[in-house]
Structure formats: C-alpha cells, structure tokens
Amino acid sequence: MALSRVLCAVGVTLSLLTSGNHAAPTDRMSPVVGRNIQSALGDAKIRGVNLGGWLLLEPWITPSIFEATPDSVVDEYTMGQVVGKNEATKRLQQHWSSFINEGDFHDIASKGLNFVRIPIGYWAITPLNGDPYSQGAYEYLGRALDWAQSANLKVMIDLHGAPGSQNGLDNSGQRGGIGWLQGDTVAQTVRALEKIRNDHASHPAVAAIELLNEPMGPKIDMGAVKSFMDQGYQSLSKSGVTVAFHDAFQGPAAWNDWGNDKQDLLLDTHHYEVFDVGQLHMDVGAHISSACGFGGQMASSNKKTINGEWCGAMTDCAYWLNGRGIGARWDGTFNYQGQGSSYIGACDGAKRRGSIDQIQGQDRANLRDFINAQMVAYDKADGWIFWTWKTESAPEWDYRALANAGVIPVPPNPYNPNICG
Numbered sequence: 275m276a277l278s279r280v281l282c283a284v285g286v287t288l289s290l291l292t293s294g295n296h297a298a299p300t301d302r303m304s305p306v307v308g309r310n311i312q313s314a315l316g317d318a319k320i321r322g323v324n325l326g327g328w329l330l331l332e333p334w335i336t337p338s339i340f341e342a343t344p345d346s347v348v349d350e351y352t353m354g355q356v357v358g359k360n361e362a363t364k365r366l367q368q369h370w371s372s373f374i375n376e377g378d379f380h381d382i383a384s385k386g387l388n389f390v391r392i393p394i395g396y397w398a399i400t401p402l403n404g405d406p407y408s409q410g411a412y413e414y415l416g417r418a419l420d421w422a423q424s425a426n427l428k429v430m431i432d433l434h435g436a437p438g439s440q441n442g443l444d445n446s447g448q449r450g451g452i453g454w455l456q457g458d459t460v461a462q463t464v465r466a467l468e469k470i471r472n473d474h475a476s477h478p479a480v481a482a483i484e485l486l487n488e489p490m491g492p493k494i495d496m497g498a499v500k501s502f503m504d505q506g507y508q509s510l511s512k513s514g515v516t517v518a519f520h521d522a523f524q525g526p527a528a529w530n531d532w533g534n535d536k537q538d539l540l541l542d543t544h545h546y547e548v549f550d551v552g553q554l555h556m557d558v559g560a561h562i563s564s565a566c567g568f569g570g571q572m573a574s575s576n577k578k579t580i581n582g583e584w585c586g587a588m589t590d591c592a593y594w595l596n597g598r599g600i601g602a603r604w605d606g607t608f609n610y611q612g613q614g615s616s617y618i619g620a621c622d623g624a625k626r627r628g629s630i631d632q633i634q635g636q637d638r639a640n641l642r643d644f645i646n647a648q649m650v651a652y653d654k655a656d657g658w659i660f661w662t663w664k665t666e667s668a669p670e671w672d673y674r675a676l677a678n679a680g681v682i683p684v685p686p687n688p689y690n691p692n693i694c695g
Contacts, residue, residue: 309475309476309478309480309481309514309515310481310515310516310538311428311481311482311516311538311540311578312516312538314428314481315388315389315428318388319653319656319657319658320388320389320580320656320657320658320659321386321388321389321657321686322388322389322390322430322657322658322660323382323387323389323390323391323660323661323663324390324393324582324583324659324661324662324663325390325391325393325418325663326393326661326662326663327373327662328369328370328373328374328392328414329370329392329393329395329398329411329414329415330393330394330395330398330411330434330435330445331349331353331366331444332444332445333348333349333444333594333598334592334594334596334597334665335662335668335671336369336373336665337593337666337667338666339369340353340594340598342365343356343357344356345598347598348444348598348599349444349447349448350362350395350397350407350408350447351405351407351447351449352406352449353365353408354405354406354407354408355406359406359407362406362408363408363409366408366410367410370410370411371414373664374414374418374663374664376421376424376425378664379421379422379425379427380425381674382425382427382663383425383426383427385673385682385684385685385686386684386685386687387427387685387686388427388428389427389428389429389481389657389659390418390422390427390428390430390663391429391430391582391659392415392418392429392430392431393434393445393487394411394412394415394432394434394435395407395411395433395435395446395447396433396436396447396462396463396466397409397435397447398410398411399412399433399466399470400462400465400466400469402437402462415431415474416473416474419474419479419480420479423477423479427479428481428482429477429481429482430482430483430484430518430582431480431482431483433467433470433485433486433487434446434487435447435448435487436454436459436462436463436486436489437453437458437459437462438452438453438454438455438456438459439451439453440454440486440488440489440490440494441488441489441490443488443597444597445487445488446487446488449597452490452494454489454494455494455495455499460501460502460505463502464502464505464506464509467483467485467506467509467510468509471483471509475510475513475514475515476513476514480515481515482515482518482540483513483516483517484518484519484520484542485502485506485507485510485517485518485519485520486502486519488520488522488523488544489502489520489522490523491522492523499522500532503519506519507519507533507536507539511536511537511538515538516538516540517536517538517540518539518541519533519540519541519542520543520544520582521542521543525571526543526571526572526574526575526579526655527571527574527575529541529575529577530576530577533577534576539577539578540577540578540580540656541575541577541578541579541580542579542581542582543579543580543581543582544581544582544583544584544661545565545568545581545583545584545648546583546584546585547561547564547565547588548588548589548590549590549603551603551615551616551618554588554590554603554604554618556588558640558643558644561588561644561647562643562644562647562693562694565644565647565648565651566647566650566651566693566694566695568581569581569648569652569653569694570651570654572651572652572655573654575655578655579655580652580655580657580659581648581655581657581658581659583660583661584648584658584661585660585661586641586645586648586670586671586676586681587670587671588640588641589602589604589618590602590603590604590608591604591605591621592667592668592670593667593668595668596610597610602615602621603615603618604618605617605618605619605621606618607621628667628669629667629669629675630669630672630676630681631679632669633669633670638681641670641676642681643690643693645676645682646688646689646693647693647694649688650688650690650691650692650693650694651694653688654694660673
C-alpha cells in the first residue's frame with residue numbers, strides 16, 4: 275500500500291548483474307504456454323483481493339501484533355531487532371498459521387472473485403546475512419498456491435519488499451530511508467525473483483509474478499528502475515507466466531514507451547485518495563469523479579493494465595495507517611519526518627478503529643457509491659485487485675467485511691454501471 279510521505283533523498287548507484295551467476299535453468303529456456311493471465315481468464319476482467327498483512331506485516335492491518343511490542347517496533351525489520359529473531363519468529367509463525375487459511379481462499383471465490391495477489395518480502399525467499407528478519411513465510415506461500423488451486427483462483431506472487439527498501443515505507447519491511455539500488459541490492463532482488471520462478475512459476479495457480487511493489491520513482495533514479503525492470507523481465511519472461519510491474523508512481527501513460535518489445539506484460543498501478551491533503555478535502559462526488567478520471571488514465575495505457583491496490587477509504591483515519599506512532603492528516607495529528615497536518619475532521623468511531631457495523635446512514639451510502647465508482651472506473655482497463663482481504667479494525671479497507679455487509683455486491687457487479695458517465 276502506498277503512503278505519501280516525504281522521504282530522505284538517497285544517492286543512487288546501480289549494480290549490474292552478470293548473466294553467468296543468474297542463468298535460468300535449461301528447462302525454462304523455452305517459453306511455456308498455458309499458465310499466464312490470458313490463458314487463465316480469457317477475456318474476463320481481473321477481480322481480485324490482496325492478502326495484505328499476512329506474509330509481510332503492516333502495523334495498521336494487524337495492530338495487535340505490534341501492540342505487544344515496544345513502541346520502537348514499527349515494521350518487520352525492527353521487530354527482529356528489538357524483540358529478537360527467535361521470539362519474532364515464534365510470534366510470526368502463530369500469525370502466518372492463523373491469519374489466512376484455506377477457508378479464506380474458498381470464501382474469496384464465493385464472493386465472485388477470480389484472483390489473489392500475495393505480497394511477500396525478499397527476506398522470506400533469499401535472506402541476506404545479518405538481516406534481523408524471520409524466515410518461514412515462504413513455506414506458507416507454497417501452501418497458499420495449493421489453496422488457491424483448490425478454490426479455482428489464480429495468483430499473482432508480488433515481491434513486496436526489496437533489500438534496503440525500495441520506498442522507505444513499512445510495507446517494504448523497513449521504514450525510513452531508501453537503500454534499494456545501492457550496492458548489490460538489484461542483484462539480490464533479481465535472485466529472489468529467480469527463486470520464485472524456479473519454485474513456483476510452474477504451479478497451475480500462478481498466473482503472474484510482480485517484479486517489485488511500489489518503487490518510489492519520484493525519489494530514485496528512474497533509469498535505474500527501468501534497468502532493473504529489464505533484468506527482472508529477462509529472468510521471468512520464459513517461465514510461462516505474465517510479468518507484472520508497478521508504475522513506480524509515474525502514472526500509467528508514462529510507460530507507453532517502455533516494454534513494447536516485451537511479451538505478456540501487465541502494468542500494475544495503484545490509486546488511493548487519502549494520502550494527499552487536497553484529496554482529503556474532497557466530498558464524495560469529487561472522490562467519485564477522481565476515481566473515474568483515473569480509470570480513464572488506465573485505459574490510455576498501451577499495455578494490459580490493472581489497478582492492483584485500491585480501497586473504500588476517504589480519510590486516513592484507520593489506526594496506524596500512516597505507520598505506527600504516526601497520526602492522521604484528517605484530524606491534524608500527522609507527524610512524520612518533520613511533516614505536519616491541520617485539522618479537517620474528527621477521527622472517531624469506525625474512522626479510527628472499529629467495524630463495518632459502525633459505518634451507517636449517509637457514510638455507508640457514500641462508501642458504497644465510491645466503491646461502485648472505482649469498480650466501474652478500473653474496468654475501463656483490465657480490472658482490479660482490492661487492498662485488502664481482511665484487517666483487524668479498518669473496515670473501509672476490508673473486502674471480506676464490506677462484502678459480508680452488502681456494501682460490496684456479491685458477485686462484485688456494480689449496481690450503477692453508468693456512474694462514470
């Protein structure tokens with residue numbers, strides 16, 4: 275999930291790979307047909323959910339895990355540092371084994387969805403010496419693929435965290451500065467992708483592998499980012515699955531001149547309307563108009579394009595949404611790296627921490643309309659994947675709760691398909 279924060283500028287160097295150390299196995303040198311998104315879904319739009327906060331923690335999705343730690347624990351990196359790797363692993367094993375299980379996949383399918391995006395960090399796949407991270411999540415990824423197959427769902431495996439952090443956000447595993455693109459971090463990232471390819475690209479549930487979630491394009495060298503994309507694509511292109519890539523916050527049309535020599539690409543763009551003060555001041559009509567406009571931008575792409583992350587929220591009030599210990603712009607308590615905010619409204623009730631039952635009346639009607647508009651908008655291109663399937667206490671971000679309450683239709687067919695005009 276993208277959070278708009280001002281991050282420290284970093285010097286950027288690109289470490290080039292040597293093909294001798296990263297050659298694909300012989301049995302993957304010829305294209306394998308039949309497992310990509312096109313073969314899996316045909317002309318159907320992608321209708322999916324993310325399994326956020328499962329194999330890579332985010333404090334706002336499962337605050338109870340972080341509340342049992344000192345205040346200095348703000349991500350998986352500091353959890354290992356502060357709690358200790360052994361204790362962190364014990365706690366994470368309990369989380370991995372309980373937060374998502376096979377029943378969730380069948381529930382997802384029962385909601386009329388056809389796709390699941392599963393975020394995971396590099397450290398679960400190809401850990402580095404000296405990392406404080408715990409291992410074990412990768413085993414659950416393998417189980418998840420079998421569960422998806424049993425539910426007739428297709429999967430995108432999403433490399434969500436890169437060495438050094440590609441965006442400085444807690445969703446990369448390490449909040450703070452951006453260290454990706456320095457030293458050997460690109461080579462290390464590609465190694466993680468190659469292991470995913472070798473272990474899982476042949477699984478019948480896997481339709482796509484995403485090169486890297488949300489590299490912070492406005493703060494890093496986009497030439498280096500595109501070089502990494504080239505290398506990552508080369509490593510995955512003959513595996514038989516679709517290669518997905520995030521737009522690095524450049525916008526869908528910015529990639530029209532890149533990748534036109536590549537086959538079976540999927541452009542993943544994310545759209546939230548809560549991390550910018552100007553957007554927070556919009557009423558529901560303006561939110562709907564903005565979402566419809568973004569759907570038009572997606573449709574302007576010359577590549578297969580989805581919105582791989584979006585939600586129903588129109589405030590940033592969800593508990594710890596901006597990071598542990600960081601307040602909300604909405605109520606004027608936001609304070610991060612010297613940034614502040616001014617009061618817009620109160621973060622009370624479900625806006626702060628609660629359940630879908632606390633959202634009633636006009637607020638529920640507005641939420642329903644905004645979600646409906648986004649479904650319509652993103653279908654102007656090739657579909658969408660909602661962030662996220664479940665949370666502990668953030669109902670506007672919780673697909674399961676929204677669908678069970680009737681805010682999202684089951685199946686997810688917009689009740690007003692003409693809302694965008």
